[in-house]
Each structure stands twice: as structure tokens, then as C-alpha cells.
Amino acid sequence: xxxxxxxxxxxxxxxxxxxxxxxxxxxxxxxxxxxxxxxxxxxxxxxxxxxxxxxxxxxxxxxxxxxxxxxxxxxxxxxxxxxxxxxxxxxxxxxxxxxxxxxxxxxxxxxxxxxxxxxxxxxxxxxxxxxxxxxxxxxxxxxxxxxxxxxxxxxxxxxxxxxxxxxxxxxxxxxxxxxxxxxxxxxxxxxxxxxxxxxxxxxxxxxxxxxxxxxxxxxxxxxxxxxxxxxxxxxxxxxxxxxxxxxxxxxxxxxxxxxxxxxxxxxxxxxxxxxxxxxxxxxxxxxxxxxxxxxxxxxxxxxxxxxxxxxxxxxxxxxxxxxxxxxxxxxxxxxxxxxxxxxxxxxxxxxxxxxxxxxxxxxxxxxxxxxxxxxxxxxxxxxxxxxxxxxxxxxxxxxxxxxxxxxxxxxxxxxxxxxxxxxxxxxxxxxxxxxxxxx
Amino acid sequence: xxxxxxxxxxxxxxxxxxxxxxxxxxxxxxxxxxxxxxxxxxxxxxxxxxxxxxxxxxxxxxxxxxxxxxxxxxxxxxxxxxxxxxxxxxxxxxxxxxxxxxxxxxxxxxxxxxxxxxxxxxxxxxxxxxxxxxxxxxxxxxxxxxxxxxxxxxxxxxxxxxxxxxxxxxxxxxxxxxxxxxxxxxxxxxxxxxxxxxxxxxxxxxxxxxxxxxxxxxxxxxxxxxxxxxxxxxxxxxxxxxxxxxxxxxxxxxxxxxxxxxxxxxxxxxxxxxxxxxxxxxxxxxxxxxxxxxxxxxxxxxxxxxxxxxxxxxxxxxxxxxxxxxxxxxxxxxxxxxxxxxxxxxxxxxxxxxxxxxxxxxxxxxxxxxxxxxxxxxxxxxxxxxxxxxxxxxxxxxxxxxxxxxxxxxxxxxxxxxxxxxxxxxxxxxxxxxxxxxxxxxxxxxxxxxxxxxxxxxxxxxxxxxxxx
Numbered sequence: 001x002x003x004x005x006x007x008x009x010x011x012x013x014x015x016x017x018x019x020x021x022x023x024x025x026x027x028x029x030x031x032x033x034x035x036x037x038x039x040x041x042x043x044x045x046x047x048x049x050x051x052x053x054x055x056x057x058x059x060x061x062x063x064x065x066x067x068x069x070x071x072x073x074x075x076x077x078x079x080x081x082x083x084x085x086x087x088x089x090x091x092x093x094x095x096x097x098x099x100x101x102x103x104x105x106x107x108x109x110x111x112x113x114x115x116x117x118x119x120x121x122x123x124x125x126x127x128x129x130x131x132x133x134x135x136x137x138x139x140x141x142x143x144x145x146x147x148x149x150x151x152x153x154x155x156x157x158x159x160x161x162x163x164x165x166x167x168x169x170x171x172x173x174x175x176x177x178x179x180x181x182x183x184x185x186x187x188x189x190x191x192x193x194x195x196x197x198x199x200x201x202x203x204x205x206x207x208x209x210x211x212x213x214x215x216x217x218x219x220x221x222x223x224x225x226x227x228x229x230x231x232x233x234x235x236x237x238x239x240x241x242x243x244x245x246x247x248x249x250x251x252x253x254x255x256x257x258x259x260x261x262x263x264x265x266x267x268x269x270x271x272x273x274x275x276x277x278x279x280x281x282x283x284x285x286x287x288x289x290x291x292x293x294x295x296x297x298x299x300x301x302x303x304x305x306x307x308x309x310x311x312x313x314x315x316x317x318x319x320x321x322x323x324x325x326x327x328x329x330x331x332x333x334x335x336x337x338x339x340x341x342x343x344x345x346x347x348x349x350x351x352x353x354x355x356x357x358x359x360x361x362x363x364x365x366x367x368x369x370x371x372x373x374x375x376x377x378x379x380x381x382x383x384x385x386x387x388x389x390x391x392x393x394x395x396x397x398x399x400x401x402x403x404x405x406x407x408x409x410x411x412x413x414x415x416x417x418x419x420x421x422x423x424x425x426x427x428x429x430x431x432x433x434x435x436x437x438x439x
Numbered sequence: 440x441x442x443x444x445x446x447x448x449x450x451x452x453x454x455x456x457x458x459x460x461x462x463x464x465x466x467x468x469x470x471x472x473x474x475x476x477x478x479x480x481x482x483x484x485x486x487x488x489x490x491x492x493x494x495x496x497x498x499x500x501x502x503x504x505x506x507x508x509x510x511x512x513x514x515x516x517x518x519x520x521x522x523x524x525x526x527x528x529x530x531x532x533x534x535x536x537x538x539x540x541x542x543x544x545x546x547x548x549x550x551x552x553x554x555x556x557x558x559x560x561x562x563x564x565x566x567x568x569x570x571x572x573x574x575x576x577x578x579x580x581x582x583x584x585x586x587x588x589x590x591x592x593x594x595x596x597x598x599x600x601x602x603x604x605x606x607x608x609x610x611x612x613x614x615x616x617x618x619x620x621x622x623x624x625x626x627x628x629x630x631x632x633x634x635x636x637x638x639x640x641x642x643x644x645x646x647x648x649x650x651x652x653x654x655x656x657x658x659x660x661x662x663x664x665x666x667x668x669x670x671x672x673x674x675x676x677x678x679x680x681x682x683x684x685x686x687x688x689x690x691x692x693x694x695x696x697x698x699x700x701x702x703x704x705x706x707x708x709x710x711x712x713x714x715x716x717x718x719x720x721x722x723x724x725x726x727x728x729x730x731x732x733x734x735x736x737x738x739x740x741x742x743x744x745x746x747x748x749x750x751x752x753x754x755x756x757x758x759x760x761x762x763x764x765x766x767x768x769x770x771x772x773x774x775x776x777x778x779x780x781x782x783x784x785x786x787x788x789x790x791x792x793x794x795x796x797x798x799x800x801x802x803x804x805x806x807x808x809x810x811x812x813x814x815x816x817x818x819x820x821x822x823x824x825x826x827x828x829x830x831x832x833x834x835x836x837x838x839x840x841x842x843x844x845x846x847x848x849x850x851x852x853x854x855x856x857x858x859x860x861x862x863x864x865x866x867x868x869x870x871x872x873x874x875x876x877x878x879x880x881x882x883x884x885x886x887x888x889x890x891x892x893x894x895x896x897x898x899x900x901x902x903x904x905x906x907x908x
Contacts, residue, residue: 045526
């Protein structure tokens with residue numbers, strides 16, 4: 001088996017020999033197994049494996065990227081030479097400072113589980129069939145789709161400033177979509193579980209949960225339009241947090257493409273909103289000791305009691321802003337890691353009980369126009385709230401708001417939550433949201 | 440690679456597969472990103488994959504890697520057989536494979552100008568012209584400009600145990616221009632793109648004003664827009680939205696694999712009226728250099744025009760070799776794989792509503808509307824096929840008041856129930872445009888598609904805006 005680090009070092013040296021001022025090389029290999037279900041039976045079992053290399057060469061800030069399949073030396077050396085040729089042609093960028101140097105990183109514990117790496121396709125078949133059975137126990141006529149997958153990969157990052165890192169990762173997930181028909185009426189929902197470590201993976205009962213929720217989605221009604229209080233459940237609220245985090249990406253802010261541009265240090269949300277990005281959570285889905293460029297990671301408070309405290313930086317944007325990198329590089333982009341909201345004092349049930357007339361979103365894709373923050377979206381799975389209770393499912397319903405207005409009108413974050421490794425997903429309540437209905 | 444895919448099929452047959460196919464391909468590509476005056480990021484890539492699919496003892500298995508050598512193929516066949524054995528525990532019913540006569544053919548899509556022959560300097564200069572145009576038309580209001588270009592040339596081999604062997608070679612070129620403009624505290628963004636299955640001639644034949652100037656004009660106009668309305672109202676679609684709607688609301692629902700999986704709202708409705716009589720919807724791969732065009736699908740089946748809805752009647756679906764026998768029809772050449780490393784699944788190509796034969800224009804559609812909305816600039820959308828609920832995001836619109844276009848609005852999102860909305864199309868225009876290339880996502884695979892049609896009027900749709908009507 002090829003020694004990835006040795007190949008990466010040679011490729012990096014080749015890029016420097018060919019004329020790069022800075023260079024970094026990433027090599028990776030991995031494998032995955034997956035099952036796709038159809039009507040509760042196995043449509044296909046798939047195995048994928050592969051390896052690849054990518055080289056970034058930088059000359060006067062001009063960047064040339066070259067990538068190739070395979071983790072062999074010849075491919076990596078050729079990619080290095082090509083990357084330099086491209087960097088020689090690209091326009092210089094005086095805003096580029098340098099790539100990071102070596103540094104000691106935090107101890108995040110292992111990020112790969114050998115038991116997950118050793119899962120077989122037979123194990124995935126068992127996860128799937130167990131959930132088909134549990135869904136059918138709830139409702140024999142349920143149409144079950146979904147599947148399961150597992151993956152393992154290892155990667156190295158070497159740069160011309162001395163960064164030399166190795167990373168290994170595993171993942172396993174199972175998902176179920178349940179569809180129940182009664183004549184022309186359709187109720188559907190889904191559930192899933194995902195983890196890096198087997199001890200965090202709980203695939204049991206997904207089928208039953210999805211089927212129960214699908215049953216509750218039958219007899220959906222159209223509603224009228226108006227201004228309402230909206231409660232976003234654990235599968236819907238992360239889109240609000242995610243919207244804030246992606247708008248806080250410094251590249252978007254610096255290029256004037258973000259609704260959070262110019263708002264650092266300002267109130268952007270109610271005092272109930274605190275968002276912390278924590279890449280160090282043991283066994284978290286996005287946990288790692290270093291970012292994609294090799295900068296050591298640490299927790300970052302993005303929003304504190306409603307005030308925007310930080311953007312997310314890599315070394316390039318940090319250099320332009322005159323700050324330290326926050327360690328959010330993906331080596332080509334910037335991304336949050338494990339986003340943890342601060343929890344409140346009321347349970348989700350108490351939050352709903354406090355709503356006289358509103359809407360509960362079981363799930364919704366609530367991502368706004370990232371330049372303006374304007375949001376207009378469909379309630380994919382939602383329920384009417386009347387007198388503090390969920391009464392009936394809704395269909396053909398939308399809502400619209402500016403995301404910053406929603407954050408200011410957010411008056412509760414629940415104390416209870418759905419948890420995936422490294423992710424806390426609470427329920428939140430937002431007032432004064434314009435709802436459009438098809439009635 | 441030709442020998443490898445043939446060997447895979449022979450070996451799979453020898454190992455007892457009732458059917459097997461293999462895809463091998465290599466794609467080389469490059470891209471340029473020019474932002475705020477600098478083309479400081481250039482990239483090139485090579486991608487290579489081999490994918491093997493087998494049907495063994497009534498169950499399917501698939502395996503892929505980047506190793507398209509004989510050794511790699513040996514591993515892939517072995518792994519695909521292992522996978523099929525795992526599926527055999529509870530295989531689904533898609534085990535009949537249409538018995539088409541084998542085809543040996545080549546499809547070489549000729550580029551007038553091979554993008555690999557064009558120097559980066561020329562490509563960068565073209566992107567600079569786009570950016571200069573945006574800055575000029577935006578007249579000092581641009582705070583960020585992005586011009587991007589990408590190209591690829593893909594070589595593919597598809598073979599199956601029936602004897603089919605197809606070689607394909609096709610270039611693709613994509614160019615886009617987008618900007619953010621600002622006036623006081625207001626900021627807006629717009630982009631335009633052009634893409635085709637052709638060579639660099641796309642860039643040479645496109646004037647900067649066509650996409651860059653247009654993007655800047657629209658972005659600046661959005662600075663003086665009002666927030667969109669909220670409520671239910673009649674809506675008229677510009678062709679750019681007609682295409683998005685057709686793709687999302689009915690296109691995905693008419694993919695036969697979703698129908699067979701119980702995930703489509705049109706299950707059981709073949710032969711029934713599911714739309715108004717003025718609606719005829721087609722998916723057509725046989726459209727030259729169009730972004731979604733191709734001659735053979737990823738299973739080696741010849742592609743063609745597929746009539747989905749004919750004057751409101753659901754007459755057909757899009758099929759693969761395994762879905763067609765379940766409906767007693769011929770496959771339609773609709774099985775596509777993102778690349779050789781993925782299993783082919785049923786996908787759209789170029790999907791559109793056919794225009795009316797008699798003249799019907801936008802003015803005809805708005806003159807009797809008291810309060811409604813005209814929307815333009817389809818951006819993205821999605822559909823929950825199992826319940827037939829679609830969402831289309833649109834960049835801009837105009838209120839319709841007393842039969843005329845009124846205030847300009849921004850960021851409109853509309854939602855509807857597919858079967859209701861198809862019946863609520865009461866006017867289809869006589870114009871036609873098919874120029875909204877994009878990438879469609881399904882089951883983790885991205886696929887080039889195009890969509891379009893004429894202007895259409897829908898008597899009522901839910902608009903999820905921020906303002907009262």
C-alpha cells in the first residue's frame with residue numbers, strides 16, 4: 001500500500017522545484033458500502049473505493065490547482081508540475097500572505113472507529129431489513145425506501161511550510177423514508193441516524209418512527225394566509241443556525257455577498273441566540289484537530305446572546321482582515337464544523353403550549369438569499385398549532401421573512417433537543433412570520 | 440478501456456450473471472474563477488472511473504473504483520458479485536432487463552474548437568471581458584463581480600452482456616457571470632449563465648453583453664424592487680420558470696424508477712387526464728449540442744423524444760432497461776449515470792412544455808388578471824414526489840394589477856400541489872425558449888439538464904413572500 005505521506009512530500013517538493021513559492025498536497029483513499037431500498041426490498045448493494053491527489057501551487061498569490069485519480073507517485077508529481085504551470089498563468093493576488101506552518105493541535109481523540117471500518121455489506125442489509133420490519137409493524141401497507149451506508153477514508157496534508165498531517169475517518173448511517181397512502185391522500189416522513197463510531201449509532205426504531213410520523217401527516221389541509229408564530233422543530237431549526245454560519249463565512253462577507261457583512265459586533269438576533277462552533281467534540285461528525293489547511297482548531301463563538309462575535313476565516317481571509325485564522329478552512333473553501341446552540345429553559349412541549357395560533361415545522365428548507373437575508377420557502381412537513389396544541393398537518397403552505405427579523409423575533413430555544421454526534425438540534429419559536437396558505 | 444469493459448461483461452457472464460454492464464470513462468477538465476478583477480484561481484483535473492453492475496440470482500450488485508486496468512476490473516467484478524449476493528437476502532422486483540438488440544456504435548460530439556487547444560490566457564481574457572461588461576453596465580454599483588468558466592471532455596465506454604458496446608466522446612463548456620450591486624444600504628445579486636455540449640466556440644460566439652450585461656442590468660434593477668407578496672393568486676411564468684416548474688413538478692414524478700418505488704404522485708395514472716388540455720410535456724435528449732442532450736444513455740440505449748403528457752393525458756414515463764419491462768414498453772434511453780463510478784438511474788434530459796400552435800402572448804395572459812404575479816428567472820427548485828408538492832425559487836417578478844405589469848418584486852418562491860397545478864394551467868403561450876442549463880441532483884448524482892417552454896398562466900399558486908398583497 002502506497003505511503004501517502006511520502007508521496008505527498010515528494011509532490012510538494014516537486015511543486016517547489018518547479019517554481020512554486022508555496023504549495024500544499026492532499027492525498028486520500030477511501031472505501032464505502034451502501035444499500036438502496038425500494039418498497040422495503042434491496043434495489044442494489046454498492047461498493048466504491050478510490051484514491052486521489054490534489055496539488056495547490058501558489059506564486060505571488062496566484063493559485064493553480066491540479067487533481068488526478070490514484071494515490072501513486074507519478075500522478076502526484078505530474079499534478080504538482082501542472083499546478084505550477086497554472087499558477088504561472090493565473091493573476092497574482094497581493095492579498096495572499098502565506099500558508100500556515102506546523103503547530104501542535106488539540107487532542108480530539110480518535111476520529112475513526114475500526115469497528116465501523118469493518119462493517120460488512122451484510123451488516124448494512126441487517127440494519128435496513130430491521131427498519132423495514134419496524135415500519136411495517138406500525139403500518140403494514142407502508143412503502144419503505146432509504147438505505148444504509150458506511151465509509152472509511154484516510155488522508156494526508158503536506159505543505160511547503162512544514163505542515164505534515166494524517167487523518168482517518170469513519171462514518172455509518174441509516175435512513176428510512178416512509179410513505180403511507182389512503183386513496184389519494186399521502187402521508188410521508190423520514191428518520192435517520194448517523195455516526196462516526198459504532199457506540200453512537202442507533203439504527204433501531206428508525207422505521208417505526210418514520211412510519212408513525214408518516215401516519216400523522218395524513219389528512220393534511222390547506223390553511224389561510226396570515227402573520228403567525230412559527231415553531232421550528234429539531235429537524236427544521238438547524239437551517240436557521242446553518243444560514244447564520246454560512247453567512248458568517250469571511251470570504252462571502254469580504255466579497256459583499258453576505259447579509260452579515262458589516263455587522264460584526266452588532267446585535268443580529270435576540271438574546272436567546274448563542275451559536276458556538278466546536279470542532280473538538282469527541283466523536284463529533286465534523287470533529288478534527290486541524291482544518292483543511294493545517295491550522296489547529298478551537299471552539300469559536302459566532303453569535304453570543306444575539307451579538308455577532310466572529311466571522312469564519314481561513315488563512316487567506318484572515319490575512320486580509322488582519323486577524324488570526326479561526327481554523328475553518330476546507331482547503332478551497334470555508335465551512336463551520338459542529339454548531340452548538342445554547343439551550344433555553346422551556347421544553348419543546350412548553351414552547352408549543354405557549355402558542356395560541358401558529359405553525360409547527362417538523363422540517364423545512366429555510367435557507368435565505370445569502371446577500372439580503374430574505375427567505376421565502378415551503379413548509380415541507382408542518383402542523384397547525386391551535387390553543388397550544390398541534391392539531392392537523394398542513395400542505396401547500398409557505399412562509400416568508402427576512403432571516404435577521406426572524407432571529408430578532410426568536411423568543412425561545414428549547415431545553416430538550418435531538419442529538420447527532422457533535423450536533424445539538426433544539427426547537428425554537430419565532431413570532432411575526434408571514435405565512436401563505438393555499439386555502 | 441474498450442477491452443476492459445468487454446472483459447468485465449464476459450467475466451460476469453462466466454461467473455453466472457444473468458446480465459451485467461460496465462462503464463469506464465476518463466474526463467479531463469479545467470476551470471477559471473475571476474473575481475473582483477483577478478483570475479487568481481485556475482484549475483485542471485483528470486477523473487477516471489470504472490463501474491460494474493451485475494444481476495446474479497435475481498439480485499443486483501454494483502462496484503466501482505478509479506482503476507480501469509484489467510486488475511482493477513477483476514476486483515470490481517468480484518466486488519459486484521459479492522454485493523449481488525448481499526442483495527439476494529431480499530431483492531426487489533426489478534430483475535427483468537429489456538432484451539434490446541445489441542448495438543455497437545460511436546458518438547463523437549465534434550467541437551468546432553477543442554477547449555483543450557485554447558490557451559488559458561485566451562480563456563482568462565474572455566472572463567475579463569465579462570467582468571468589464573458587468574462593471575460598466577452596473578455603472579459604479581458593483582461591489583463584487585464573478586466570472587467563471589469551466590470545460591470538460593469526457594470519454595466513455597459502455598458495454599453489456601447482450602453485446603452492446605458504445606464509445607462516446609463529448610465536450611462541455613459552461614460560462615457564467617454574476618455580480619452583487621449596492622446602493623446605499625441595499626444589496627442585490629444576479630447571475631446569468633450559458634452552457635452547452637460543445638467546444639470553446641460557445642465562448643467565442645457569445646457576446647459579453649448577452650450574459651454579463653444582462654446580469655448587471657437585472658442586478659441593478661433589483662435594487663429598486665419591493666419584497667414579494669404572500670398569498671394565493673394567479674401567476675404567469677416566464678419560460679425560465681416554466682422550465683423549472685416542468686422539471687420539478689412533473690419531470691421527477693415521471694421518472695419510472697420513482698413510480699415503481701411508490702414515490703411518485705402519478706403512480707397508477709397512466710392514460711388518465713392529469714393536466715389541462717393545453718399542456719403537452721416532453722423530455723427530449725435528441726437536441727444537438729443542448730446541455731442535456733445525448734445520443735445513447737448510460738446503459739447504451741438510444742435516446743429519443745419522450746412524450747410524457749399529451750394534451751393533458753399522462754401517456755408515458757421515462758424508462759431504463761429495468762423499468763420498461765414492468766410497464767410493457769420499450770426503454771426510452773433515460774438511464775444516466777453521473778460518471779462511470781455511479782449506477783445509472785432514470786433521469787431527465789431536456790424537459791419542456793410544448794408551445795401553443797395559435798398565437799398567445801404574455802399580454803393575453805395578464806390582461807384579465809386583477810391581482811396576480813408574473814415571475815421570471817427560475818433559480819432552483821425541488822419536489823416531494825410522493826405527495827406531489829413542488830417549490831420553485833425565482834429571482835424576480837412583477838405584480839399584475841388590473842391587467843398590467845406593476846411593481847417589480849424580488850426573491851419570489853412559489854409552491855403548489857403538482858396535480859392541482861397542472862389542471863390550473865389555463866393558458867400556454869406560443870413562444871418557446873430552452874436555455875436554462877443546470878445540474879439536477881438525484882440520489883447523490885449530479886446530471887446536466889436543460890428545461891424551458893413558453894410563457895404559461897396558472898390560475899392559482901401559493902406565493903411565499905414577505906409582504907401582504
